[in-house]
Amino acid sequence: MVxxxxxxxxRIPGSEGPASPAGRRGxxxxxxxxxxxxxxxxxxxxxRHHLTPYALLLPSAVAIGLLLFWPxxxxxxxxxxxxxxxxxxxxAVKG
Numbered sequence: 001m002v003x004x005x006x007x008x009x010x011r012i013p014g015s016e017g018p019a020s021p022a023g024r025r026g027x028x029x030x031x032x033x034x035x036x037x038x039x040x041x042x043x044x045x046x047x048r049h050h051l052t053p054y055a056l057l058l059p060s061a062v063a064i065g066l067l068l069f070w071p072x073x074x075x076x077x078x079x080x081x082x083x084x085x086x087x088x089x090x091x092a093v094k095g
Contacts, residue, residue: 036044046052 046055
């Protein structure tokens, strides 16, 4: 048999609105009625805007970026250091 759940879809059991006595009693100071935690809000945002494929691609994009750009940055700094030392040595010889 199928077990059915009463109430509205997507509603968290036990979280009543501010109009009900249980809802007024359960709210903390500064809390938003029916509020969600940051993790749950992020999950809802990702699902609503269909960002899951991009979230799955993000770690591989970071890895590829590091593999491509880290050696490039190192080569750039080595080039600059070599230029500076060459200029200093050439200046000392001429002077």
